[in-house]
Amino acid sequence: MPADYWRNRDNHVLTLAKNKAGDTYTVELINYPILDAGIDSAGNLLYLAGVGGDALWRCIDVATCMQPAQAAGALAKGHGLYIPTKFHVHARDFLVAWVNHLQSIKRKAAESGYGWLVDGSGFAFDDKIFRPTHTDTVFRGKHSDPNFTQVGELKPWQDAMQLVYGNPPLETVVASAFAAPLCELVGSSSLVMSIYSAASGVGKTTAMSLGQAVWGHPRSGMSTLADTTNSMMKMISDLRSLPIYWDELRTKDQLEKVIDLVFQVTQGKAKARLNRDSSQMESGIFTTMFIVASNLGIADTVYSQTEATQAGGLRVMEIEADALKEAMPDYQARQLMRPIQQNYGVAGATYAQWLAVNKTQVEKLLKITAKDLQDRHDFAPKERFWAMTMAALIAGAGIANHIGITRFDIRNIASRSFR
Numbered sequence: 001m002p003a004d005y006w007r008n009r010d011n012h013v014l015t016l017a018k019n020k021a022g023d024t025y026t027v028e029l030i031n032y033p034i035l036d037a038g039i040d041s042a043g044n045l046l047y048l049a050g051v052g053g054d055a056l057w058r059c060i061d062v063a064t065c066m067q068p069a070q071a072a073g074a075l076a077k078g079h080g081l082y083i084p085t086k087f088h089v090h091a092r093d094f095l096v097a098w099v100n101h102l103q104s105i106k107r108k109a110a111e112s113g114y115g116w117l118v119d120g121s122g123f124a125f126d127d128k129i130f131r132p133t134h135t136d137t138v139f140r141g142k143h144s145d146p147n148f149t150q151v152g153e154l155k156p157w158q159d160a161m162q163l164v165y166g167n168p169p170l171e172t173v174v175a176s177a178f179a180a181p182l183c184e185l186v187g188s189s190s191l192v193m194s195i196y197s198a199a200s201g202v203g204k205t206t207a208m209s210l211g212q213a214v215w216g217h218p219r220s221g222m223s224t225l226a227d228t229t230n231s232m233m234k235m236i237s238d239l240r241s242l243p244i245y246w247d248e249l250r251t252k253d254q255l256e257k258v259i260d261l262v263f264q265v266t267q268g269k270a271k272a273r274l275n276r277d278s279s280q281m282e283s284g285i286f287t288t289m290f291i292v293a294s295n296l297g298i299a300d301t302v303y304s305q306t307e308a309t310q311a312g313g314l315r316v317m318e319i320e321a322d323a324l325k326e327a328m329p330d331y332q333a334r335q336l337m338r339p340i341q342q343n344y345g346v347a348g349a350t351y352a353q354w355l356a357v358n359k360t361q362v363e364k365l366l367k368i369t370a371k372d373l374q375d376r377h378d379f380a381p382k383e384r385f386w387a388m389t390m391a392a393l394i395a396g397a398g399i400a401n402h403i404g405i406t407r408f409d410i411r412n413i414a415s416r417s418f419r
Contacts, residue, residue: 012034033050043103123355150349163328170203181351196320205293216344
């Protein structure tokens with residue numbers, strides 16, 4: 001707190017005021033708990049408020065020309081707090097003093113994207129940073145994507161998983177949701193997996209939706225052909241360690257658009273940009289898995305466009321989807337998929353917390369899995385991206401099984417022939 005302001009035992013903010021007679025009395029400016037505060041990179045005030053039993057970060061742009069009524073409204077918004085008109089000036093003075101104080105003591109409050117933190121000390125998802133010993137509440141700010149959050153319960157998603165169990169290619173697609181956060185630990189830039197089938201009704205879209213629902217909304221969280229390349233790269237750099245799904249590629253133009261993205265994604269870095277003052281803007285860095293579903297596959301097209309380099313083509317692992325042997329009646333399948341529209345991200349939150357607590361064990365598992373794959377398949381150096389993709393898939397599926405999220409058939413996933 002700045003000078004002349006303090007918090008009581010309930011963490012409410014108090015200050016002193018004078019009445020017309022000149023007598024001093026205490027004013028309660030904020031009647032909800034203030035737990036933490038800092039300044040973001042843009043100079044905005046961020047503060048952690050405890051409301052209704054939850055701790056939530058809020059952001060206020062405190063300008064020097066802020067009017068008293070604006071300040072009072074900003075503090076009251078969303079909290080049911082009423083600041084009497086006679087205290088509006090106190091509210092404005094408090095916000096200005098608070099920002100100046102936080103700037104003077106260099107109290108920063110960094111916004112966070114998703115996935116592994118840059119220093120590797122935790123894993124961010126939804127409004128949480130999971131760490132080995134505790135969980136922090138994080139401010140999302142401009143990196144917030146409402147499609148990627150924890151909503152509802154895990155069981156509806158687990159019930160819908162029976163639509164893919166017993167079909168190794170489809171299980172592999174869903175396993176990619178758990179493999180994506182392991183790409184950074186396996187020592188790679190981003191990787192690409194393609195699933196294809198000329199036949200319709202084999203379950204590719206269902207598997208993609210289930211994979212997407214591990215971390216976010218099964219439909220609105222998935223990428224579409226209407227998305228621009230710039231918006232896609234922005235999304236990928238914000239999600240960082242979370243998988244990116246792109247379904248239903250059919251035409252040549254669509255394939256070419258995705259192939260351009262393949263080259264950018266495998267570089268693991270967003271496009272460089274300049275700020276308004278011509279200074280270099282910080283580029284987003286990510287390490288994840290990009291999953292594409294199509295009728296004919298993308299590997300051949302990627303190879304044909306990369307005759308002089310193996311940088312793109314050899315990072316695409318492609319599998320063919322099997323026809324469903326015992327298809328569930330369509331109506332019954334749709335009834336299983338409907339609830340995940342309101343129940344998603346729970347599997348991802350559970351998985352993220354486990355990864356953060358057990359990161360050392362995960363790294364050991366990946367090393368053992370990679371060595372076993374190398375011993376059995378004798379990958380050439382140029383095939384290392386396929387080896388890393390398989391290691392991440394097998395380890396991710398194994399961890400998801402171990403902590404009770406899934407029941408993947410690891411043996412069948414591992415025995416599939418990839419190209």
